[in-house]
Every structure is written in C-alpha cells, then in structure tokens.
Amino acid sequence: SQSPYRTELELAKAAALKAGEIVRSYSSNSNYGRSNNSATVSVKSGVDLVTEADTHVERIITQMIKEVFPEDVIVGEEDQAESPNGGQGDLFPAGRIWCVDPIDGTTNFVHNYPFVAVSIGFIHGSIPRVGVVYNPFTDSLYEAAEGSGTGTLLNGRPVRIDNVATSIKDCLLVNNIGHCRYNEFVDESTERINKWLRAGLRGYRASGSAAQNLAHVASGQVSCYYEHGYGGPWDVCAGMVLVREAGGVVWDAREEGGVELQMRFGKGSVCAGGKKVVEDILRCAGRPSFSL
Ligand code: LIP
Numbered sequence: 001s002q003s004p005y006r007t008e009l010e011l012a013k014a015a016a017l018k019a020g021e022i023v024r025s026y027s028s029n030s031n032y033g034r035s036n037n038s039a040t041v042s043v044k045s046g047v048d049l050v051t052e053a054d055t056h057v058e059r060i061i062t063q064m065i066k067e068v069f070p071e072d073v074i075v076g077e078e079d080q081a082e083s084p085n086g087g088q089g090d091l092f093p094a095g096r097i098w099c100v101d102p103i104d105g106t107t108n109f110v111h112n113y114p115f116v117a118v119s120i121g122f123i124h125g126s127i128p129r130v131g132v133v134y135n136p137f138t139d140s141l142y143e144a145a146e147g148s149g150t151g152t153l154l155n156g157r158p159v160r161i162d163n164v165a166t167s168i169k170d171c172l173l174v175n176n177i178g179h180c181r182y183n184e185f186v187d188e189s190t191e192r193i194n195k196w197l198r199a200g201l202r203g204y205r206a207s208g209s210a211a212q213n214l215a216h217v218a219s220g221q222v223s224c225y226y227e228h229g230y231g232g233p234w235d236v237c238a239g240m241v242l243v244r245e246a247g248g249v250v251w252d253a254r255e256e257g258g259v260e261l262q263m264r265f266g267k268g269s270v271c272a273g274g275k276k277v278v279e280d281i282l283r284c285a286g287r288p289s290f291s292l
Pocket residue numbers: 077101103104105106107176177178179208209210211227229230231232235
C-alpha cells in the first residue's frame with residue numbers, strides 16, 4: 001500500500017482481528033442456533049445495551065493502539081464518549097484521533113444475530129483516513145486507507161459500491177431505527193419508511209449495526225444506508241472511509257443538497273451509497289425534523 005497511513009491501517013487490522021477473537025470467545029454458540037451468549041448484559045439507558053465483552057474488547061484495542069502511538073487520542077464508545085470540550089455536536093479537533101466501537105451492534109450480539117462488527121477508524125485533520133470493519137461471525141474484514149491506491153478491500157479483494165442502482169426503484173435500502181423510543185421519533189421514522197415504500201422502493205432492511213451497513217454499502221451488498229439518529233461517531237467513522245474509497249458518498253441526512261458527513265461528538269444522521277441513489281432516497285424522505 002502507498003498510503004501515508006499504512007502503519008495505522010496495519011495496526012487497525014491487527015487490533016480488529018484480535019478484538020474479533022475475543023468477541024467470538026464470548027459467544028456461546030457457533031451456529032447461531034441458540035439464543036443469547038455468555039457475556040453479562042447491562043442496560044446503558046432505555047433499550048441501549050452494553051456487555052462485558054464491549055468493555056473488554058475496547059480495553060484491548062486501546063492497549064494495542066497506545067503501544068504504537070502513545071500520544072494519539074482514542075474516542076471509544078464505552079469509555080471516552082465525551083468531547084474534550086464536553087459538547088454534543090462539537091466537531092472533532094484536528095489532531096490524531098482513533099474512533100473505536102468495540103462491538104457495533106451490541107443488541108445483535110446479545111441475541112446472537114450475526115450483524116456484529118468491530119469498527120476502528122483513524123481521523124487526522126478532522127477527516128477519517130483509515131477504516132477497518134471486522135465481522136467476527138462471518139469472518140469478513142473490510143479495510144480502506146486514503147491514498148492506498150487499492151480502494152476498499154473485503155478479505156483482501158477489491159470491492160465497489162452498487163453502481164447499478166440509480167433510483168429508489170432499484171435500491172436495496174438498509175435503515176436502522178436506533179435506540180430512541182419517543183413517540184415523535186418513532187412516528188417520524190415509520191412515516192419515512194411509508195414514503196419510501198409508496199415510492200416503490202425495491203427492498204427495505206434493518207440490520208442493527210451502522211458499521212456493518214456502511215461496509216455492506218462499500219461492497220455493493222446493499223445500495224444505500226440511511227439512519228437518522230445513529231449513536232455516535234464510532235458507529236460511522238471507519239465505515240465512512242470504506243464507502244468513500246469504494247466510490248460512494250456519505251452525506252449528512254439532516255442537510256439539504258449533499259453535505260458530507262462530518263465527524264462530530266454525539267448522535268448523527270447519515271445517508272450513504274452511490275450519489276444518485278442517495279439523492280433519491282433523501283428527496284423522498286424529506287428532512288428529518290426530530291432533533292437528536
Ligand atoms: C448501534 C448502531 C446502530 C444504531 C444504534 C447504535 P451499538 O451501535 O450501530 O446503527 O441504530 O443507535 O448506535 O450501540 O450497537 O454499538
């Protein structure tokens with residue numbers, strides 16, 4: 001790889017694979033047949049879960065990064081979820097920052113639903129430059145680094161976004177609803193689904209993992225991913241690089257006219273895929289009004 005970030009990429013891959021081993025070790029079944037794994041589950045708030053596996057895995061990834069880059073900042077879902085300035089919605093500062101979700105899709109993990117991903121992103125100058133997403137159950141490793149010249153790879157082979165879909169009618173859309181259960185939010189979310197379906201959307205899915213969704217967009221396995229209210233920057237950071245390097249766009253679903261998603265602390269909204277499909281999905285959805 002010719003990427004100026006190749007050391008970071010190799011480190012992110014090593015950490016993701018190690019993390020994946022640990023995630024698998026907590027899982028009591030190997031065939032997805034039985035429900036619930038051996039990790040202890042706690043409720044963060046409402047329907048938002050965390051397990052001892054999340055904290056264990058985040059600790060290991062943090063250690064591995066600190067060994068190589070002791071000065072770098074690490075923003076992890078379970079440990080350092082706050083902005084240095086304390087503000088939700090603050091833009092990421094310009095330094096070297098790792099953005100880590102040890103288990104993206106924690107609810108899935110608890111239920112042994114196999115859309116579970118370790119997500120490790122590296123940001124420099126406030127822009128995500130390296131992204132690694134690893135699903136330890138399907139053994140799928142997605143990687144990309146800016147300037148590598150190889151685009152996005154899935155288990156070492158180049159992948160591209162779905163270039164066939166150009167409109168809602170040939171789009172396979174994946175759309176998570178997230179953890180918010182306020183009536184206003186729930187109604188707006190389901191009304192948006194109605195709009196897409198009435199407009200003739202080919203297929204509707206929800207997976208429960210933002211990182212897995214972005215990886216699927218990057219590899220053309222779905223055409224588009226939309227979510228108003230993903231949990232935090234660690235959900236999307238790595239996947240953003242995967243989609244970008246695979247030829248797609250990652251836009252802020254709250255803005256009009258194709259504004260690139262920026263790395264901010266706190267919840268966010270995203271629409272990712274091929275430019276034309278993303279435009280069509282956003283036009284049909286309209287601007288979300290529920291403020292996160
Ligand atoms: C989850 C995301 C998902 C979103 C949830 C949550 P977690 O991450 O992947 O897309 O809908 O709100 O943020 O909590 O499973 O790591």
